[in-house]
Amino acid sequence: MNIAIFGGSFDPPHNAHDIIVKEALLNLKIDKLIVIPTYLNPFKSQFGASPKERLKWCQTLWQNLPKVQISDYEIMQNRAVASIESVRHFKQIYEPKICYLIIGADQLESLEKWYKFDELKDEVCFVVASRDDIEVPSNLQKLNINVRISSTKVRDELKFDQIPSQILDEVTKFYKEKNAK
Template sequence: MKIGIMGGTFDPIHTGHLLAAETVREALGLDEVWFMPAHVPPHKAEAGFSGEERLRMVELAIGSQSAFRTLDIELRRGGVSYTVDTMSELTGKYPDARFHFIIGTDMVNYLPRWNRIGELASLTRFAAVGRGGYELHAEDLAPEVKNKIDYCDMPQLEISSTDIRRRLREGRTIRYLVPDKVHDYLQRSGTHAAYARTTD
C-alpha cells in the first residue's frame, strides 16, 4: 500500500489540512492518508488543546473520507515528536507499505535541520504540497533528500491555525475555515477559552 502521513499539531485541524491531504492522495495515487497529531512538535510551543481533544477534532474532520484515518502513536509516545522516530516505528510495523510524508513547500528549505534527516529520507518519501510565497532552495539539499521529494500543486487557501486561534480569542467566527463538525464540536464543548492561552 502507498500511505500518506499527514503530521502536525492540528490545533485545530482546518480545511487547508484536508485539501492538502486530498491533493496528495490524488496526485500520488495513495491508498490512504493517515493523520497523525503530534504530542509536542520540535518547532512549536505546546498546543492549546489537549492531545485527546485534537485527536477528536481530527476524527470528526476526516470521518466522511473513507481513505483517511487517524494515528495516535505520537500522542501515546509523549515527549517531543520527532518524525524520524515515528517513521522508524511505522516502517517496522508495516514493512510492506510505502510511505509519503506530507509537508508544505515552505518546509522544504528546513529539511536539512530536521532531526536525523538522512535516516528519515531512507524511511519515507516527502510529498511537498504547493504553497505560495516561498522561495525554494532544493538545490541546497543533499541528493539523498532532494531525490525523495515529490511536488504536488494545490489551490491556495489562506487559512492557518494561528489565524483561527486569533479569531477564537477575539470572539470572531471560524465557520467554513474548519470542517462543520469541528466547528460544532467547538461550539458545543465551550472550548474557545482554551485559545485564550496563546500558543503563537
C-alpha cells in the same frame, strides 16, 4: 503497499488540512493515508488544544474516509516525537514499498534542521503541499493547493471561517473560551 504519513499539530485542523487529505487520496498512489496529530510539535513549547481534543477533531473529519487511518501513536508517547520515529514505526508495521511524508511548503525552510534529516530523506519520498506562494523545488512531489491559512492565524485572530463545518462549533467554542481566560 504504499503509505503516506501526514503529521501535524492540527491545532486546530482547518480547510487546508482537509484539502491536503483529500488531494493526497486523489493524487498519490497509496493504500493507506495515516494522519498523525502530534502530542507536541518538536519545534514548539506548548499547544493550544489538548492532544486528545485535536485527535478527536481529526477523527471527526477524516476517520470515515476510505484508506484513512487516524493514529494516536505520537499522542500516546506523551512527548514530542520526531518524524523519523513515526515513519519508522509505521514502516515496521506496514512494510511499504513507498512511504510518502506529506509536509507543508512552510516546512521547507527548516527541513534540514529536523532530527536525523539525512536519514529521514532516505526513508521517505517527501510530498509538499503548496502554501503562501512558496516555491516548491522541482525535484519534490507537490500537492498543488496553495492556500493562505495557518492554525496559528486561526487561534491568534479567532477567525473561524476556514474551519471545516463538521468541527466548526466545537473549535469556535474551545478557542473562544480559552482566550477568555
